[in-house]
Amino acid sequence: MSSELHEWIVPPEEYSPGRLDRWLVAHAPEHSRAKWQELIRGGQVTVNGQAAKPNHTLRTGDGIRAVIPPPLPTEVAAENIPLNVVYEDEDLIVINKPPGMVVHPAPGHAGGTLVNALLHHITDLQGIGNELRPGIVHRLDRETSGLLVAAKHERALFQLARQFKAREVRKEYVALVWGRTRDIRGTIAEPIGRDPRNRKKMSTRAPAGRAAVSHFTVLKRYESCTLVRVTIETGRTHQIRVHMAAQHHPCVGDAMYGADPRLSARLGLERQWL
Helix, strand or coil, X not given: CCCEEEEEEXXXXXXXXXXXXXXXXXXXXXXXXXXXXXXXXXXXXXXXXEECCCCXXXXXXXXXXXXXXXXXXXXXXXCCCCCCEEEECCCEEEEEECCCCCCCCECCECCCCHHHHHHHHCXXXXXXXXXXXXXECCCCCCCCCEEEEEECCHHHHHHHHHHHHCCCCCEEEEEEXXXXXXXXXXXXXXXXXXXXXXXXXXECCCCCCECXXXXXXXEEECCCEEEEEEEEXXXXXXXXXXXXXXXXXXXXXXXXXXXCHHHHHHCCCCCCXX
8 A cells, every 4th residue: 555645735715724733634634633743743744845843834825745654554463583682571671673673663664673573572562552662662763773672561661651751761872973073072952853855864954853962972083984972862763863964974884864885885884883
């Protein structure tokens, strides 16, 4: 099943069309306001070719474009996929996620995800939290490797979600970035949103960006690149990749955000070093 494309022009007779999300509910009531807000925040809805926020005020003549992805299956299947379990007890499990693995089902990735593997490993995980993301309280990008914690029951899910929301969990990464950074340490506080020119990318110049804060410390400098430790206060999509690229130091191997693919190939990297 393919995505649905909808396009509208706000007509002249609508002198005060109001908020984008409310306008969409009125003109396409087959989706709830919450669903439209989700689609808007996910970059599936644009106004005049630009990303927008749900509370964006429309004007007569505005062009609205919405891409509705096909519905995902309501139940995720267990798959016998090997997992690198770092720690596990009766409350939670910590997995060392390999690069190339998607965390949970999404359009284009109905199977082969970490959640599919978890459901095989923990047979009673189904129904813990979101039906498509049972047990999941945080995510890692597809090509990012690292530790991911999942809850094994509702009480643990609630407590872990609270700790992540309160920023009690320290999220630390190591990245190899191109160039020699000027500063030994620094803070990057630039909002991140969907890139209006490429919906698969994120950008610090997006008109509807959300607050994002990253702190980096140099671990070692090489001739043409720098090894840095990065801690993040927020958890935006592609946050470290976007923030480092915005400082003109994209992650080595990250062609999407500006790394030279020829130099990356010489190091044998087909993904970002993160």
